[in-house]
Amino acid sequence: xxxxxxxxxxxxxxxxxxxxxxxxxxxxxxxxxxxxxxxxxxxxxxxxxxxxxxxxxxxxxxxxxxxxxxxxxxxxxxxxxxxxxxxxxxxxxxxxxxxxxxxxxxxxxxxxxxxxxxxxxxxxxxxxxxxxxxxxxxxxxxxxxxxxxxxxxxxxxxxxxxxxxxxxxxxxxxxxxxxxxxxxxxxxxxxxxxxxxxxxxxxxxxxxxxxxxxxxxxxxxxxxxxxxxxxxxxxxxxxxxxxxxxxxxxxxxxxxxxxxxxxxxxxxxxxxxxxxxxxxxxxxxxxxxxxxxxxxxxxxxxxxxxxxxxxxxxxxxxxxxxxxxxxxxxxxxxxxxxxxx
Ligand code: MN
Ligand code: MN
Numbered sequence: 440x441x442x443x444x445x446x447x448x449x450x451x452x453x454x455x456x457x458x459x460x461x462x463x464x465x466x467x468x469x470x471x472x473x474x475x476x477x478x479x480x481x482x483x484x485x486x487x488x489x490x491x492x493x494x495x496x497x498x499x500x501x502x503x504x505x506x507x508x509x510x511x512x513x514x515x516x517x518x519x520x521x522x523x524x525x526x527x528x529x530x531x532x533x534x535x536x537x538x539x540x541x542x543x544x545x546x547x548x549x550x551x552x553x554x555x556x557x558x559x560x561x562x563x564x565x566x567x568x569x570x571x572x573x574x575x576x577x578x579x580x581x582x583x584x585x586x587x588x589x590x591x592x593x594x595x596x597x598x599x600x601x602x603x604x605x606x607x608x609x610x611x612x613x614x615x616x617x618x619x620x621x622x623x624x625x626x627x628x629x630x631x632x633x634x635x636x637x638x639x640x641x642x643x644x645x646x647x648x649x650x651x652x653x654x655x656x657x658x659x660x661x662x663x664x665x666x667x668x669x670x671x672x673x674x675x676x677x678x679x680x681x682x683x684x685x686x687x688x689x690x691x692x693x694x695x696x697x698x699x700x701x702x703x704x705x706x707x708x709x710x711x712x713x714x715x716x717x718x719x720x721x722x723x724x725x726x727x728x729x730x731x732x733x734x735x736x737x738x739x740x741x742x743x744x745x746x747x748x749x750x751x752x753x754x755x756x757x758x759x760x761x762x763x764x765x766x767x768x769x770x771x772x773x774x775x776x777x778x779x780x
Contacts, residue, residue, distance in 0.1 A: 456488045456540035460526065468522045474543035475517070475578065476524045476770065478536075481544045481568075490570035492539040493773060496577060497546040498561055501752075502554050503583030503629040505622050507719040509752040510581045513765070514546060516717075516753035517578050521766035528770075530736060531778035535770070538777040544568050547577075547587075554627040558587040565591035571599045574776070576769060579749030581719065582617055582629040585704045586636055592702060592745035593641045601700070607744060608646035608699045609633070612731065613706035614653050614675070614722035618664045629750070637668055644668035646699060648692045650685070650734060651675050651709035653724055675724060678734075689734070693741060700744035703735075703775075705768050707750045707761060715764055717756025728764055735771045739778050746772045 460477050474480055475495045484491065497514025504510065526536040547561040565575050565588055573595070577588040589607065596602040611617075611633065618637070619630035626635065636642045649665065653675035656662070665672055671692050677685030708718045711725035726734070751765045 455537075456492065458536040458539060458541045459485065459488070460536055473518045473522055476521045476541070476543075476766070478541045478543050481542045484540065484542045488540040490540075491542055491573045493541040493574050493576055493776070494544045494565075494568040495541060495769070496544040496565065496568065496575070498549065498577055498580035498584040498587070499546050500549040500551065500557055500561075500579070500584060501581045501719070502551050502557065503581040503627065504719050505628055505630055507752060507755065509754045510579055510719055510750055511551070512753045513580055513749070513751035513762075514578045516756065516759070516762040517748070517751055517765045517769070518543070520759050520762035521769070523763075524766055524770050528774040528777070531739065531774050533774060533777045535774050535777040538780050539773060541773065554583065554625065558583065558627060561587035562590040562594070566594050569595040571595070574743065575745045576772065577747040577749075578765075578769065579747060579751070582613070582704075582706050582749045583627055583632050585747050585749060586627070586632040588745060588747050589632075589636050589641045589702060590639075596700060596744065603643070603700050605646070606637075606640050606643035608696055608701040609642050609648070610693075610701060610703045610738060610741075611647060611649040612651055612704070612709040612734070613649060614651055614708045614725055615706070615720065616649060616652060616661065616665045616670075616672070617706075618668075618670075620664075634664065642702070644670045646696070647671065648689065649673065650689065651678075651726060653722055675726070678726070678730070689737060693738060696741050698742050701741045702744050703738065703746040703772050705746070705748045705772070707748065707765050707768070710764065715761040717752045717754075717761030718750050719752045719755075720750070731764075731768065732771060735768065735775065738775055741775070742779070743772065743776045748772070
């Protein structure tokens with residue numbers, strides 16, 4: 440008796456979740472409502488693509504800034520710039536949208552006259568978005584919102600008994616440490632998110648890597664808290680001078696992470712103002728765009744638990760270059776996770 444000669448069903452019959460995009464060759468990238476990366480709105484995600492792998496949301500908030508305001512307009516600018524994001528990551532050889540189910544979940548609620556209430560509201564909003572397997576990617580907004588997304592990320596893991604002992608690991612890109620105790624009497628500004636997160640045990644300072652710190656500082660003591668807490672600090676200069684000794688430090692740090700849930704937080708001011716002028720506390724002598732991408736790509740293989748891209752200030756941007764870079768940084772974070780799957 441003849442047997443059907445078609446392909447036999449493989450053992451991996453479990454349906455793969457994915458992100459359904461409009462075809463740019465049919466529906467132009469400059470048409471339609473702007474969601475991040477043209478990914479579906481949360482309500483439009485088909486049942487077979489739930490639960491999400493990544494919930495992407497904006498935080499239009501900048502009450503936490505200590506210098507130029509305007510990052511509250513960051514999420515809109517980044518969504519607009521992200522229309523031109525394509526799906527295939529050539530260096531990791533992965534189709535991000537065929538590998539991950541992602542959605543734009545809109546913006547978190549904010550209360551611009553009240554930093555503490557805003558951070559609570561953002562953390563609550565984000566926690567509600569996340570299923571057990573869903574990671575949270577926050578688009579800022581000033582860097583104070585990292586605290587809220589870290590808290591939501593930690594809470595999600597803890598609800599399922601999967602929180603790392605001692606707190607999350609963190610890879611932090613920034614020109615600044617953001618571990619100041621208080622500015623103008625305020626403890627919840629963008630100068631303090633990691634100080635608060637360390638104090639609350641959300642992150643483990645001994646598993647925190649900060650890349651890109653540079654001067655001038657207010658004083659030598661600015662580095663004390665982070666160093667005494669055990670944060671690994673890679674100065675901008677350590678990546679630039681002969682032999683780039685900071686690269687070995689980064690490799691060693693990443694190599695020790697194993698499966699530890701690790702949060703990636705990216706302050707766009709780590710990039711030189713020549714490449715990213717649209718930001719509130721610009722710092723001269725920063726990374727180039729490609730250096731930033733290469734450093735992120737070094738993180739391939741780590742277990743990414745969540746992330747954020749912050750401090751884009753569109754009113755100071757030129758030709759959308761900062762927003763465009765921020766959209767690509769967010770995509771790099773997603774691609775790292777896709778490459779690991
Ligand atoms: Mn920062
Ligand atoms: Mn900064």
